[in-house]
Amino acid sequence: MQPSYNKRLDKLRERIKKAEIDTLLVSDARNIFYLSGSNGGYTGAKVMLIVDANTSTLIIDKRYLAETMESAVVDTITAWTEPSYGDIVALLKGSGVKKVGFESTHVTVKQYERLVKEFDAIQLVGVAGLIEPVREVKDRHEITKITDAAAIGDTTFDYITGILRPGMTEIEISIEIDFFMRKHGAERPSFDTIVASGIHSAVPHATPSSKKIEVGDFVTLDFGAVVDGYHSDMTRTVVIGRASGKQKDIYAKVLEAQIAALDAVVPGKVCRDLDAVARDIIAEAGYGENFVHSLGHGVGLDVHEAPTLAKGNEAMLAEAMVVTVEPGIYINGFGGVRIEDLVVVTRSGREVLTLSTKDLLEL
Ligand code: GLY
Ligand code: MN
Ligand code: MN
Numbered sequence: 001m002q003p004s005y006n007k008r009l010d011k012l013r014e015r016i017k018k019a020e021i022d023t024l025l026v027s028d029a030r031n032i033f034y035l036s037g038s039n040g041g042y043t044g045a046k047v048m049l050i051v052d053a054n055t056s057t058l059i060i061d062k063r064y065l066a067e068t069m070e071s072a073v074v075d076t077i078t079a080w081t082e083p084s085y086g087d088i089v090a091l092l093k094g095s096g097v098k099k100v101g102f103e104s105t106h107v108t109v110k111q112y113e114r115l116v117k118e119f120d121a122i123q124l125v126g127v128a129g130l131i132e133p134v135r136e137v138k139d140r141h142e143i144t145k146i147t148d149a150a151a152i153g154d155t156t157f158d159y160i161t162g163i164l165r166p167g168m169t170e171i172e173i174s175i176e177i178d179f180f181m182r183k184h185g186a187e188r189p190s191f192d193t194i195v196a197s198g199i200h201s202a203v204p205h206a207t208p209s210s211k212k213i214e215v216g217d218f219v220t221l222d223f224g225a226v227v228d229g230y231h232s233d234m235t236r237t238v239v240i241g242r243a244s245g246k247q248k249d250i251y252a253k254v255l256e257a258q259i260a261a262l263d264a265v266v267p268g269k270v271c272r273d274l275d276a277v278a279r280d281i282i283a284e285a286g287y288g289e290n291f292v293h294s295l296g297h298g299v300g301l302d303v304h305e306a307p308t309l310a311k312g313n314e315a316m317l318a319e320a321m322v323v324t325v326e327p328g329i330y331i332n333g334f335g336g337v338r339i340e341d342l343v344v345v346t347r348s349g350r351e352v353l354t355l356s357t358k359d360l361l362e363l
Pocket of ligand 2: 222223233234235340
């Protein structure tokens, strides 16, 4: 199924109108991919999508022209004569454009200075958040891709729990995860895979090290796959050998909080309140200070995108958003537990996309 780029552009055009600009220069590679399907932007090429009320034009580095012609759905594709914003001004001239927006959150100061120089007579305005809010609500194509990516994560978890042995290093395990995901359809990992064992598991985003896993360790595995640009994200924590009483208690508390928060995912739920569902359970158990990050985040073309399920966020969940639910308890010098699922908000609740067991595995 092809995404409907026209629908996406229609939504953007409404927002362009509200922002009182004639044209938007889209420079973020993810946003360009979202609006046009152009793969050229993924490779670090110089690329810009120009959207106005009626047309969309992609201007791209010559080296990626062939690839872009194959993937992009836009009205016009043209190559830079040289990587200069003068090319864009030339394209805009004659169309009577007066006010042009650029993505202020995705343009460097240097690029901005060059834009201003070239644009001279045309008014340039920085605009933020015109495209990203549209991306929060996924269409069927996107949900299918994220579901496929989540399934690769589940298969990978099965594989890795089958081969985990004391003596393997965290780095070796992370390489196994990444290699397995690539072999099973991931174009790349969603982010640097996290394998954190023993006391390292008390660091939420630990970098895999040469530490060998030992009997008695918690091992936190946090990873995801990218399929056609769409990310997945999941975390499971396992124990090597028999779990101690304290490990079981902490695990059970994180799981209770995670399930309660999952059950509370529904359209209209305020992100801040969802975070509080898990946070209150963990705090009541005396571990409030040990849940050191927010409950979750949106996932799509970026692994971390809006909405953020966090204390301060008053935004509401809506049908077809895809978010993670990932509470944790981290105790310095002891270890930590995080359990993370990826869920899509449905009309009346949620569907969990990551299906790996959450029973505490003793390997
Ligand atoms: N590994 C990043 C995250 O779970 O958000
Ligand atoms: Mn994760
Ligand atoms: Mn996450």
